[in-house]
Amino acid sequence: MSSVTAIRRPSVAYLETLLAGQPQLSGSPSAWINALRAEAASRLDVLALPTLRDEEWRFTDISQLARLSFSPALNRTHLEAADIAHFHIEEASTRLVFVDGVHVPQLSSTAPAASNSGVVVSNLPTALATHAAAIKAHLGRLAAFRDNVFAARNTAVLQDAAVILVPRNVALAAPVHLLFIATQKDVVSTPRCLVVAETGSAATVIEDYVVLHEPRWQEEAHFTNAVTEIALEDNARVNHIRIQREGAHAFHIANCAVSLGRSSNYQSVSVALGAQISRYNLDALLAEGAECAVDGLALIAANQLADTHTSIDHAEPHGVSRQLHKCIAGGSAHAVFNGKVMVRQGAQHSNSVQSNRNLLLSARAQVDTKPQLEIFADDVKCTHGATVGQLDLEEVFYLKSRGLSDGAARSLLTYAFAAEIINRIPVASLKHQLQRQVLAQTGSQP
């Protein structure tokens, strides 16, 4: 991919607008952050916006993105606590809130529990004051931006971030909620998250992208360009829940890179419900004996497009990975799944199960799926598969024979298809909230 993108002329209007839109970008007090930004900015000079000719983007047409102009939020939207109360997740006592990409301490809540044990949950400037070394070791190091224009763009304007540092052998009792609220049209935001789970620690992190008010017109779009980095040191355990429920006209492009230390365990559930066009790249790199579960759900309708690209890299022996990704596409929606599982030479006794199941609810809906297994070791257990189907008529008939209308029967079966993923979310109130949302979206009323 890099050879293709590198030689093309930059897509001037788009990238220049994005960069020119940062007049107030001030230098960071940390020289290494300035250097990181400069390095990323230099990549923007050579990288172009990907097109359908790029293998990694062949199903996802983002040319609309180039035609619209976005700039960072110039005016702050003032929100009271009550305005965002409905986004709260009961179990999460710690919450960092970003509005249009800007951290709002008044809306955030860093519970006292976090300060005792040396746990850090704060925005980047605050965290840098006390934990510069830990941050420097990971920030910008996991999410590669050399060949990724969106990661490069996010890094080039890196100013703030949500930072979670969990010290050695500390287990966070409650989940941490990272809430990113979009409130304005024509705004580009560049959310950034860094999670470092030290040896033997455990944490649950909820990354949540929401819209304050559903915009009415396609022209009222916003653009979220997010990057998340998660480092699990040896034996650490991280539950990562990612919910993308932005407005139906939003563009959401996100990169997440996860590094799994020896015998660490990463469990992730990502759910994409919103955005006109969304793209989520998740790269997980497994050290010896590491274990990950990467589950995902895209539930889309109308003319939405949701693209999920995952890469699970068994770099060392005895790694275990499991993946179930489901897409439900109605209307003329288009779902894309590209899941690569790589087993490197010498990564013996790797065990990987990957499954992609897709449900098409209308004749115009479309799914492109590409599960890929690349194995360079000879003693491994790997399976993968993909299915694309419609609702089973026998199942619909069964429910109708119990008195449910055709619509209710179809909704219930669609809900059930989605629920298998939603039910894996280990935070009860969030799970119930999403169950209701999915039920409403599948229109399950008898």
Place this chain on the structure above:
Amino acid sequence: MIYQDSKTLLEVRGLRATVNGIEILKGLDFTVKSGEVHAIMGPNGSGKSTFAKVLAGHTAYEVTGGSVLFEGKNLFELAPEERARAGVFLAFQYPIEIPGVANSQFLRLTYNTVQAQRGKEELDPLEFDDFVREKMKLLEMSHDFLDRSVNEGFSGGEKKRNEILQMALLEPRLAILDETDSGLDIDALRIVSQGVNQLASKDNAIVLVTHYQRLLNYIVPDFVHVMEAGRIIKTGGKDLALELETRGYDWVAADYQAASETRVAQEVA
């Protein structure tokens, strides 16, 4: 049981149906009155299950002739869900699994849907829980049945018990049990049969579609019908099942053949 003053629930006349263009039911006559228990037996491929599914309204089967009246109304004017609400129930030979939906959620949804359509009271989750637990006692079902996903990971016997539980909740006028006994061990068969017997009343009727006489030791039929090539070719009492068990089906078909030849001969004469 046969009652003197019972009403006709189901009246099937000359029913013909095809699946994928192949005629399976070829002029079937069948009458059921309230209070009665009927058993339909017959070799594989004789059309028993097709008949059950046609009554429930499965869209894969096309009705090409004849009539079916349910409580005097044309059954074919009703969609499958309307038949269910009107009181037709089919216990499936192979109940479907719905991973991701709790059995309690599913049972309450179907119960409340049917109740609302019948103009009766719906139950909230707590009320329903009490109500369904009473019904579950009939079938010796443990409470964890409610928390598990619908039929997912259920054994054959558990699935069939779950079917009869739905019958208990929906209180049909006409229950058609399609091979409910297939694949059950003796204990499960006893439990399922006891459940069905307790649900049988003077106001409803039960049609058992089965291969095996064994079931009829537990649920005693008033009528036993033999189906062959899409028609009912013989009807008798419960002793007919025992005779079929020892003699097989061939003699019934031979008798039927001889009888129709005689009839044709008489007509010609």
